[in-house]
Amino acid sequence: MRIDLQGGFGEKGRTSVGISGGGRNILLDVGIKIGATGRDYYPAIDDAAIAALDAVFISHAHEDHIGGLAWLLSRGFRGRIFMTAETSLEASAMLRQYGEKAHRQAFEAAAHCVELFAAGDTIELGGLSVSTGRSGHVAGGVWFAASDGAKSLVYTGDVVPDSGVFAMDPIPPCDLLILDASYGDDAISSDERIAAIRHWVGAQPNGCLLPVPLSGKPLELMAILPQRFAIHASMRDAVAAQIAARDAFHPGIGAELTQRLANALDWSELDALPDCPLMSFDGMGSAGPSVEAIKRAADQGYPILLTGHIPPNTPASALFEAKRAEWIRLPTHPTRQGNVAIWEGAGRPATLGHSCSLAALSALKQYLPALNDTVRTGDHIDV
Numbered sequence: 001m002r003i004d005l006q007g008g009f010g011e012k013g014r015t016s017v018g019i020s021g022g023g024r025n026i027l028l029d030v031g032i033k034i035g036a037t038g039r040d041y042y043p044a045i046d047d048a049a050i051a052a053l054d055a056v057f058i059s060h061a062h063e064d065h066i067g068g069l070a071w072l073l074s075r076g077f078r079g080r081i082f083m084t085a086e087t088s089l090e091a092s093a094m095l096r097q098y099g100e101k102a103h104r105q106a107f108e109a110a111a112h113c114v115e116l117f118a119a120g121d122t123i124e125l126g127g128l129s130v131s132t133g134r135s136g137h138v139a140g141g142v143w144f145a146a147s148d149g150a151k152s153l154v155y156t157g158d159v160v161p162d163s164g165v166f167a168m169d170p171i172p173p174c175d176l177l178i179l180d181a182s183y184g185d186d187a188i189s190s191d192e193r194i195a196a197i198r199h200w201v202g203a204q205p206n207g208c209l210l211p212v213p214l215s216g217k218p219l220e221l222m223a224i225l226p227q228r229f230a231i232h233a234s235m236r237d238a239v240a241a242q243i244a245a246r247d248a249f250h251p252g253i254g255a256e257l258t259q260r261l262a263n264a265l266d267w268s269e270l271d272a273l274p275d276c277p278l279m280s281f282d283g284m285g286s287a288g289p290s291v292e293a294i295k296r297a298a299d300q301g302y303p304i305l306l307t308g309h310i311p312p313n314t315p316a317s318a319l320f321e322a323k324r325a326e327w328i329r330l331p332t333h334p335t336r337q338g339n340v341a342i343w344e345g346a347g348r349p350a351t352l353g354h355s356c357s358l359a360a361l362s363a364l365k366q367y368l369p370a371l372n373d374t375v376r377t378g379d380h381i382d383v
């Protein structure tokens with residue numbers, strides 16, 4: 001099999017992996033890179049390779065994994081499109097927020113052709129089979145295992161081995177493992193991070209703003225916030241739809257989140273900022289109601305806590321650099337120990353890492369000797 005690293009290697013964003021094998025060419029994810037401009041906003045795949053694709057598979061509906069789908073169609077992609085029902089529910093909204101207007105029609109025209117699968121399904125395409133499993137990252141999020149009968153590869157997409165909310169299926173043995181290295185060698189456990197976030201939120205009696213992506217993290221935060229909190233009103237239906245995907249959760253969590261969402265206050269721009277924690281999307285102030293909410297919070301001295309990746313050239317990074325926002329990671333990617341355990345479970349195969357800098361990969365390599373810390377977007381390798 002030939003593996004083309006089309007985006008997300010040596011960088012965070014525009015995650016995309018091409019696989020050629022078993023007589024088929026497929027693409028796993030087609031993200032965009034927030035903070036990048038021009039051609040670097042999209043994966044490095046060229047038009048000839050796009051035209052030769054038989055299918056694209058989407059792991060989940062975060063912008064760095066799906067945001068380039070309308071662009072791909074506008075560049076001449078005519079293959080099959082696979083995603084879970086949960087991902088497809090969010091796809092249009094994500095492409096509206098992060099895609100270019102000129103490309104949107106390309107997705108609207110193709111949306112009815114999207115083929116749905118469920119986590120755990122295997123899809124056969126000629127001599128290539130693609131197996132899937134729950135990622136533990138968002139409702140309907142999956143990892144992919146591709147095999148041409150001789151060799152196999154696992155691309156984890158974004159995974160969370162130790163989420164208290166979402167369940168993750170074990171990664172199967174493989175010849176090449178492409179890990180979610182978003183956090184490099186960060187070894188601070190979820191429990192420690194959650195305790196720090198609870199402490200910070202508890203110290204803000206007059207409320208605080210928590211910018212989050214639309215899927216995944218809101219549910220992780222809801223599980224640890226005080227009983228009284230608010231969400232931007234426009235998030236309620238999307239969050240409820242995620243909670244409805246009961247198979248995605250650890251036992252009992254779905255019912256608890258349903259209760260917490262029912263008790264959550266609705267907030268909109270017509271209201272004063274609330275005297276309790278307020279969640280709004282997205283997590284960077286680049287799109288959605290966070291654009292306005294972050295502006296107002298900054299103007300009024302209302303505390304802001306960032307809990308995820310802070311791309312450069314975003315409102316979140318400007319506030320953080322000006323010390324107007326604080327940051328405590330709420331882990332929604334593997335810690336160092338999590339990635340080492342995935343690698344060992346996969347039979348200690350050759351390994352790549354996506355969604356981080358080469359420096360962060362080098363740090364992780366100290367604990368994961370099979371990790372290649374030199375390949376970057378635009379490179380290809382043979383398995």
Ligand SMILES: [Zn+2]
Nearest residue numbers: 060062137158
């Ligand atoms: Zn993600």
